[in-house]
Amino acid sequence: MSLLDNLKDEMKVAMRAKDKDRLGVIRMAISAIKQAEIDNKTELNDDGIIAVLTKMVKQRKESIKMFKDGGRDELAAKEAAEVSALEDFLPQPLTDAEIDQLINDAIAQSGATSMADMGKVMGLLKPAMQGKADLGAVSGKVRAALNK
Template identity: 40%
Template sequence: MSVMERLDQDMKQAMKDRAALKLSVIRMVKAALKNEEINKGRLLSEDEVLTILTRELKQRRESLHEFEKAGRVELASKTREEIDVLSAYLPAQLSEDEIRDIVREGIAATNASSKKEMGKVMGAIMPKVKGRADGNLVQKIVSEELPS
């Protein structure tokens, strides 16, 4: 079942269950996906859907950080719940060790020998981890694995 189909089914179920937060998050995601379809003038591929879901999740994580920093406990709590709802639609996240293995393969494949070639390595790795790893974590690991 595609992510879009799951979103439709879960939206119907959230309406039946009167799960206001889940319904709100699903509607927001569906609106973002619909806007992207309109902009592109075609239906989105599964990969594009995952990209948008990842972007929405990243926005929530950034908001959570800001709410916690400002001491806004009620907003931070709501944002954590939104993150949980969004996370359910993304593939399982890779562990740090799995990412490190992929990074090492990417370094070997691109013959990168210094941090100056980090962009080349990131370009080779990101399609492999798309939707399954945080880009900042991947960048940190690439930086650690490449010699100065």
């Protein structure tokens, strides 16, 4: 079953359960996926859908931080609930040990020796980690590994 089919099935479940919050998040996700398909003039596969969902989660996490800084805890809680609902459809996050192992493998595979090779390393890591790890944090770890 594709990820889009899973989203549609969960939308039906949320409708039957009268879970308006979860239903709204799922509808928003499906809408974002359809918009990405229209923008790219292609049908997204599961990897493309994961990229869209990951972007949505990242946006909401940034919003949570801004809401908390602004003293708007009720809005931060709403965004946190949306993040939780979206993360149900993303793959299991990688552990720190798995991330470190993938970074070491990518550095060895690319033959990277300096910061000039960071693009090669990230190019290898991005497909393996899309939706499973925060690529910004991974980038910092790669930078630290290449500066040794």
